[in-house]
Amino acid sequence: MPHAALAADGNSSITQVKVYPGSATVERLARVPAGARSITIRCLSPQLDAQSLQVHADSSVRIGETSIRVQERDLDKECATPLDDQVRQAEDRVAIAKAETDSLELATSYLKTVATKAPDDVHSGPGTPGSASINSTTDALRRSSQDVLLKLHQARRKQELADLALKELMTERNRTAGPNARVSTVTITLAAERESDLRLSYQLRGPSWSPSYRATLDSATSVVRLERMALVAQNTGEDWRNVQLTLSTGQPTRATSGRMPNAWTLDIYTPPPETDMQRRGIPSPAPAPVAVSGPVMMIEGAPEMPRFDVQVSDNAYATEFSVPQRITVPSGGQRVTLSLGTQDARAQLVSRSAPAVEQAAYLVAQLPTLPGVWPTASVALYRDNAYVGQGTLNNNADELSRTGLAFGRDERVVVTAEPQQQNSGSAGFTGANVERKVQHAYRVENRHQRPVALQVLESAPVSRNEQIEVRSQYEPAPADKEWNRRPGLILWSETLAPGSSQRFVATHTLRYPKDARLQESQ
Known part of the structure; x- marks a missing residue:
């Protein structure tokens, strides 16, 4: 051999x-x-x-x-x-x-x-040239x-x-x-x-891919077409030329096991003995930085690449996208955009308004939870093939079915907020309490030629102290008093006929001790 x-x-x-x-x-x-x-x-x-x-x-x-x-x-x-x-x-x-x-x-x-x-330096010796020779030399020079x-x-x-x-x-x-x-x-x-x-x-x-989406709403059919897209970038020093590329939502760089809880112990606090420096009024030196232990790996020269958090759903550990054609991704951090396919979803269209914040209504498409893993990412929004702006697609829990995707303002739903009414006075047998009444009222008009599913959101006061008593009355009755699992967020849900209007009234009565200083945040 x-x-x-x-x-x-x-x-x-x-x-x-x-x-x-x-x-x-x-x-x-x-x-x-x-x-x-x-x-x-x-x-x-x-x-x-x-x-x-x-x-x-x-x-x-x-x-x-x-x-x-x-x-x-x-x-x-x-x-x-x-x-x-x-x-x-x-x-x-x-x-x-x-x-x-x-x-x-x-x-x-x-x-x-x-x-x-000088001429003597240029022409030394006998026979100094005349003016004709000088002119010829000057012209040649x-x-x-x-x-x-x-x-x-x-x-x-x-x-x-x-x-x-x-x-x-x-x-x-x-x-x-x-x-x-x-x-x-x-x-x-x-x-x-x-x-x-x-x-x-x-x-x-170091290499990474980040998702992005394009959502196109057909308001006539209430169908939203979702297109998956991916931005791929790498700076490894190797060009990926004509390779079979697969994108995965798995994260092998994460820890393979979760953290365990520490023991919960109780003891009586004993102050440490006073040192000589403290007795003399000298401040103690700053504590040394604490070293963080764990499997941390630093790559010299590796650029910061796009990252995103992945949630697991449908009993799957990851979702993978195999790009059908061969792809070239050069080293150097250039981003290559790939289309990963489309999916149609039938939506429930509602016009949603929060009149206390903004006297306007927005068209929202409430979608069913999408199958597979859809990492939270930005989405370009199109309504009837017209670009309306950017949003965020969040498929976690029932976020899409409750919050949905907003496709811009609904100009044919007119929202008006009436002036706030407020009065207060003494309450109780001895007048030791203050009773304050606040009323918010709104009117919403449907100028479409079709019925509109309307959602109106209102904040209601929530007591965090047993000395503060809150009573709220609504007209009409709200559909949800803890919308999106948020206490105090009221949701009215009504269907408005073409050309009709609806008035929404919220009356809140607050009762608390007269000598108490009420702290409000909204």
Whole structure:
């Protein structure tokens, strides 16, 4: 067996990438020649997590130990990128332009020296030239100077352009790989009976994807079309070219187990003995910073990527999106936008108003809880194909069915708030209490040519002290006195016929001791 076959340099390529929020799993494929005893795979990301590295092959390859070395990229010539070659070519062009500029500046300096010499210095000896010869020499010097100065201007302009091109290339290279780029080299000891494929899988910290959505409401059919989108970004030093990309809502970088409660103990507090410094009035030194223990991993040079929190639903641990076409995501942090499909949901449309805050109504689509994992993220809102603004899609609990998605103002629902009525006086047999009555009244008119499902929200006072008594009366009766699980948030729910109006009245009576100072927050 030839000695050259014992060790091989594996030309590997990335075949699959699974991206999580804050990390990614990369799969590489390398070809192992028959008879190889080791294989070296170069130019991998310096953010490679050594503990996550896995090597797989078929039964014809026996795999031994694996070693990983991280070094400066410049030390391995095989890790040169196309940008490195472009930078070297640009440096050569700068050097050529600078040499031309320097030579022309030297010629200009020589002509200036000749022009400033006295005639006796230029023409020494007998036969001093006459005026015709002097004119001819002067004219030749003028033409030479003009030609040299013009070429010098053009050479300087050429050098400026070459310097600018080099600066742009170096900026791009530093952005994608960093000024002090590093690479990982993996060496695998093995025994290959025949030529076979070798698969590497490893975890990278730093890459991420963040969700975004587009919601389009068809008000005629009450159908909301939700489009999932994703922004993918990575700065690992490896370009993901033509790879099979999968996006997952799982988070392998999180803790694998929850925190346990500490014991609850009771004791009598004993003040510590006074120190000599305290007796002399000298303040105690500030406590030293407390070190936080735990599995914290910092990646040098890793950029901060978009993150989001994921909630598990439908007994699933994660939702994965496999992009059907092959994708290229270059290293450098550029964001690549992907569409992950659409889903239609039938909504219940309501016009919602909070008159005490704003005398306006907004069109809200209340949606059923969406299946799968929908991370909370921003959503672009369109009503009847017209863009109305940005919102937030929150699929947690029954948020979509209660709060819903708001699609802008409903201008044909007119909301009017009447002036607040308030009076107070003494109460009780001895007049020791204060009784205060507050009344809020609103009128809502439907100017649509169809019935409107109306929701009106009102804040009611909530007592947090047994000395404060609150009695509230409503007309009409509210549908919910703790809307969205918030005590004191009143919801009226009515259906308004076309052209009709409805008056909503809330009367609150507060009773509390006269000598008490009432604290209100709203």
